[in-house]
Amino acid sequence: MSKISIIVPCYNEQEALPLFYKEAVRVLNDMKVSYEIILVNDGSKDQTLDVMKQLASSDDNVAYLSLSRNFGKEAAMYAGFCNAVGDYIAVMDADLQDPPSLLPEMLDIIQEQGYDSVATRRVNRKGEPPIRSWFARKFYQLINKISDADIVDGARDFRLMTRAMVDAIVEMGECNRFSKGIFGWIGFKTYWMPYENVERVAGETKWSFWKLFKYAIDGIINFSSVPLSLSSWCGMGMTLCSFLVLIGIIVRRLVWGDSVAGWASTVCVIVFIGGLQLFFLGIIGQYLAKMYLETKHRPHYIVSESNRKDAIKIK
Numbered sequence: 595m596s597k598i599s600i601i602v603p604c605y606n607e608q609e610a611l612p613l614f615y616k617e618a619v620r621v622l623n624d625m626k627v628s629y630e631i632i633l634v635n636d637g638s639k640d641q642t643l644d645v646m647k648q649l650a651s652s653d654d655n656v657a658y659l660s661l662s663r664n665f666g667k668e669a670a671m672y673a674g675f676c677n678a679v680g681d682y683i684a685v686m687d688a689d690l691q692d693p694p695s696l697l698p699e700m701l702d703i704i705q706e707q708g709y710d711s712v713a714t715r716r717v718n719r720k721g722e723p724p725i726r727s728w729f730a731r732k733f734y735q736l737i738n739k740i741s742d743a744d745i746v747d748g749a750r751d752f753r754l755m756t757r758a759m760v761d762a763i764v765e766m767g768e769c770n771r772f773s774k775g776i777f778g779w780i781g782f783k784t785y786w787m788p789y790e791n792v793e794r795v796a797g798e799t800k801w802s803f804w805k806l807f808k809y810a811i812d813g814i815i816n817f818s819s820v821p822l823s824l825s826s827w828c829g830m831g832m833t834l835c836s837f838l839v840l841i842g843i844i845v846r847r848l849v850w851g852d853s854v855a856g857w858a859s860t861v862c863v864i865v866f867i868g869g870l871q872l873f874f875l876g877i878i879g880q881y882l883a884k885m886y887l888e889t890k891h892r893p894h895y896i897v898s899e900s901n902r903k904d905a906i907k908i909k
């Protein structure tokens with residue numbers, strides 16, 4: 595009998611977690627598979643860890659890993675991937691926005707149609723502010739133009755994958771992790787399953803608009819070097835423009851003679867170019883900062899407490 599591992603990153607999910615557990619176990623029992631549920635406590639400030647301990651003490655299929663602080667969802671998922679032992683591995687949010695009821699169909703698709711992974715895609719963004727949806731759509735259009743990774747609009751992290759695919763994800767050891775890009779970059783045959791957006795059952799989202807914006811910039815920097823070449827293109831364009839303007843000035847001097855006008859526009863041009871230079875310096879700085887972090891080879895996560903004796907606690 596094949597085994598399914600469900601990885602659930604949790605940050606302040608004390609209300610949602612028991613509801614998630616109940617629903618997941620109901621579905622998994624109906625599927626007649628063996629399973630493990632790996633709850634990763636990502637440095638929650640509420641009673642999430644106590645809830646996890648309770649669930650683990652009443653059910654042998656539940657394992658918990660408690661990280662030593664809030665490392666972020668990406669690191670929490672990575673901790674889950676490193677510790678999952680199932681033949682098929684799924685990542686799910688604790689808030690029931692990723693319905694466990696889709697799991698049986700997802701498993702069927704992998705086992706019967708030869709896919710390596712079934713990923714989910716929201717077909718609408720119900721319950722989300724329109725401005726956020728607009729920015730999200732633009733982000734996906736942009737990142738697909740400028741990077742190799744195939745990143746699908748509306749893609750969620752919720753997906754069921756084979757062991758081989760998860761092994762590949764664990765091998766991707768970068769510390770600046772952007773899962774949507776990593777899933778796309780490693781390839782494998784992926785089936786996209788559309789579903790209606792569901793609002794979270796309890797608690798609140800951890801994503802402010804600003805956090806999402808930074809996440810989008812991180813995604814672009816992690817999976818594309820196009821911003822780095824922008825400055826060269828811009829520089830070339832400006833050189834060409836200044837050359838044309840120079841010709842204009844020479845012609846004007848020869849035809850109309852000279853006059854001391856135009857100091858205001860000169861200042862504007864100086865300020866504009868100064869701003870542009872700082873902007874591009876900033877882009878280079880972003881890449882440099884990422885490289886700096888990568889070269890330190892710090893662990894992705896640190897587990898401070900777990901009910902699993904053989905848990906991989908630092909990686």
Ligand code: UDP
Binds near residue numbers: 686794798
């Ligand atoms: N999460 C986490 N660490 C964080 C932020 C979020 O483990 O620093 C978890 C969170 O508990 C949830 C999942 O990641 O299970 C998705 O978070 P959320 O529901 O806030 O995101 P949304 O669904 O709104 O995109």
Ligand code: MG
Binds near residue numbers: 687689
């Ligand atoms: Mg959610």
